[in-house]
Amino acid sequence: MTDGRGKTTAEKIFSAHSGTDAVAGDIVVADVDFVMGQDGTSPLAIRALERMGVDKVFDPAKVAVVMDHSSPSPIEGVSALHTIMRDFGKRTGAKVYDVGCGVCHQLIPEQGHVVPGDLMVGCDSHTCTYGAVNVFSTGVGSTDGAAAMAAGKLWFKVPETMRFTLNGELPAGVFSKDIILHIAGMIGADGATYMAMEFDGPVIDALSVDARMTISNMAIEVGAKAGLMRADAKTLAWYEGRGSRTPAPVDPDADATYAVAHTLDLSALSPQVAKPHAVDNVSPIAEVEGTPIQQGFVGTCTNGRLEDLGIAAGILAGRKVHPDVRFIVAPASKQILLDAMAAGYIQTLVEAGAAVVTPGCGPCVGTHNGVPSDGENVISTANRNFKGRMGNSNAFVYLGSPATVAASVIEGRITDPRKYFTGGAL
Amino acid sequence: MKLSARAFKYGDDINTDYIISGKYKFKSTDMEAMAVHAMEELDADYYAKVKPEGGFLVAGTNFGMGSSREQAPLVLIHSNTKAILAKSFARIFFRNAINTGLPVVECDTDLIDDGDALEVDLEAGVVRNLTKGTEIPFPPLPPVMATLLADGGLVEHFKKHGGFAL
Numbered sequence: 001m002t003d004g005r006g007k008t009t010a011e012k013i014f015s016a017h018s019g020t021d022a023v024a025g026d027i028v029v030a031d032v033d034f035v036m037g038q039d040g041t042s043p044l045a046i047r048a049l050e051r052m053g054v055d056k057v058f059d060p061a062k063v064a065v066v067m068d069h070s071s072p073s074p075i076e077g078v079s080a081l082h083t084i085m086r087d088f089g090k091r092t093g094a095k096v097y098d099v100g101c102g103v104c105h106q107l108i109p110e111q112g113h114v115v116p117g118d119l120m121v122g123c124d125s126h127t128c129t130y131g132a133v134n135v136f137s138t139g140v141g142s143t144d145g146a147a148a149m150a151a152g153k154l155w156f157k158v159p160e161t162m163r164f165t166l167n168g169e170l171p172a173g174v175f176s177k178d179i180i181l182h183i184a185g186m187i188g189a190d191g192a193t194y195m196a197m198e199f200d201g202p203v204i205d206a207l208s209v210d211a212r213m214t215i216s217n218m219a220i221e222v223g224a225k226a227g228l229m230r231a232d233a234k235t236l237a238w239y240e241g242r243g244s245r246t247p248a249p250v251d252p253d254a255d256a257t258y259a260v261a262h263t264l265d266l267s268a269l270s271p272q273v274a275k276p277h278a279v280d281n282v283s284p285i286a287e288v289e290g291t292p293i294q295q296g297f298v299g300t301c302t303n304g305r306l307e308d309l310g311i312a313a314g315i316l317a318g319r320k321v322h323p324d325v326r327f328i329v330a331p332a333s334k335q336i337l338l339d340a341m342a343a344g345y346i347q348t349l350v351e352a353g354a355a356v357v358t359p360g361c362g363p364c365v366g367t368h369n370g371v372p373s374d375g376e377n378v379i380s381t382a383n384r385n386f387k388g389r390m391g392n393s394n395a396f397v398y399l400g401s402p403a404t405v406a407a408s409v410i411e412g413r414i415t416d417p418r419k420y421f422t423g424g425a426l
Numbered sequence: 427m428k429l430s431a432r433a434f435k436y437g438d439d440i441n442t443d444y445i446i447s448g449k450y451k452f453k454s455t456d457m458e459a460m461a462v463h464a465m466e467e468l469d470a471d472y473y474a475k476v477k478p479e480g481g482f483l484v485a486g487t488n489f490g491m492g493s494s495r496e497q498a499p500l501v502l503i504h505s506n507t508k509a510i511l512a513k514s515f516a517r518i519f520f521r522n523a524i525n526t527g528l529p530v531v532e533c534d535t536d537l538i539d540d541g542d543a544l545e546v547d548l549e550a551g552v553v554r555n556l557t558k559g560t561e562i563p564f565p566p567l568p569p570v571m572a573t574l575l576a577d578g579g580l581v582e583h584f585k586k587h588g589g590f591a592l
């Protein structure tokens with residue numbers, strides 16, 4: 001330390017990747033370990049590369065494009081975009097995840113493309129998801145993505161950090177989704193703009209890697225650039241057998257300087273729901289219980305992981321989806337679909353009345369796979385509920401945990417899932 | 427660089443789904459065609475009002491929150507929006523605007539009403555409200571961002587220098 005003070009995780013990762021003694025506020029040009037784009041953003045990045053006059057990527061092993069947002073293609077326009085991506089893969093050697101592979105934010109860590117200590121950018125705002133595995137990952141636009149694909153580096157403003165120490169023990173029936181919705185309600189949609197977030201404490205320690213990703217995924221919903229956690233024994237165990245790179249975990253210094261530090265005790269947290277049309281319009285479930293719903297959705301880069309499907313299947317086992325409700329399930333990746341089949345979750349969900357769609361974004365962004373009708377209410381495990389988000393500006397999207405969605409699709413109205421968890425387990 | 431146009435004023439927390447709905451971003455990569463839908467969720471006439479003579483989009487806090495879609499600044503550029511003036515910006519939108527060559531100005535927009543004639547002087551860091559006869563100062567951009575904007579965005583910067591020259 002040259003300036004006599006400790007560093008945050010973000011400052012350490014930017015220092016290591018820029019070869020400078022980076023502190024919050026500095027603008028650095030830093031090396032990136034991986035660059036990703038999805039089907040809504042890669043075509044523009046590929047066009048930007050063409051306009052730059054660049055016909056190859058800096059390292060084909062460090063670039064991937066993923067067809068997940070609108071996949072399989074519902075219309076010719078999208079098919080053409082997918083073709084641009086496949087051709088790009090053939091031309092440059094970049095990895096192509098085609099239709100059915102899953103959501104980019106599941107695939108990039110799951111397939112071992114990034115490891116703890118990395119710096120990576122993705123042309124998608126929820127790239128912040130891999131903060132949960134100690135990667136400084138952040139969403140950028142297509143031109144930034146193109147520059148990073150071409151040069152293997154990018155300019156960054158080193159962010160200040162907002163720290164959350166999460167104490168206590170989560171009550172039964174309350175999940176990591178409820179934590180991040182609670183935080184969004186507390187600090188607001190611009191509460192952490194330009195900042196990195198760091199999460200630690202006993203509550204984080206107790207969460208699985210799957211559950212941690214839900215929290216980091218939604219860092220962008222409060223404006224943050226990243227949602228970082230330490231790599232602990234669980235993280236390193238999760239990485240065993242994934243990819244060939246060696247994790248290099250980065251811990252913040254004990255005397256790091258934080259712009260803001262919050263300490264929360266979550267022992268009395270109740271399930272939380274974000275109401276239309278803003279992610280920070282959050283209420284404890286008691287205030288929205290009984291709201292009728294016509295569609296439920298479990299999936300997305302927020303909550304489409306194996307643990308999430310397991311929670312939904314646990315609640316729906318031996319029960320039926322309400323006859324007036326459509327229940328859509330989108331596993332976040334092909335691997336999750338396979339694992340969920342092996343665990344019997346898919347059988348249970350389909351028997352209960354779920355429509356399981358291709359691994360990918362599903363109806364999250366409103367291009368296909370379950371656009372709600374005018375005036376309908378949807379309860380979803382996604383991360384956004386903006387007006388029009390699921391493809392119809394006259395529909396109303398509520399956000400909750402997989403348990404809240406599963407409990408709600410049984411009764412046809414928003415339902416507190418805690419009754420299924422009496423005694424601490426399903 | 428000095429820019430002149432009228433103000434078109436909207437509120438806080440304008441997200442990228444409102445600037446250009448996700449349902450259009452998959453339709454094509456033709457920004458000229460997509461620009462007619464700019465700001466449609468908030469103001470169906472935005473394109474018709476701004477395109478002919480150009481305009482400044484004036485907003486409150488957290489402009490551009492939400493997704494990383496670069497179509498957001500691009501459709502605004504193609505609808506003849508000359509700059510965005512807001513009290514604060516969402517981070518990814520801010521970067522995307524600089525990288526695509528759309529000037530972003532962080533200033534006190536309470537001093538601007540819909541329809542005001544404005545002159546924005548990016549180097550001097552001042553918005554002149556010609557209708558009200560007032561001046562609103564703003565902090566000029568850091569050098570890295572000013573360079574990118576002066577080069578016309580990141581693509582032009584790469585073309586000019588063959589890579590990053592920051």
Ligand code: SF4
Pocket residue numbers: 068069103104105124126299300301302360361362364365382383
């Ligand atoms: S699942 Fe939804 S939020 Fe996640 S990447 Fe896909 S569209 Fe975006």
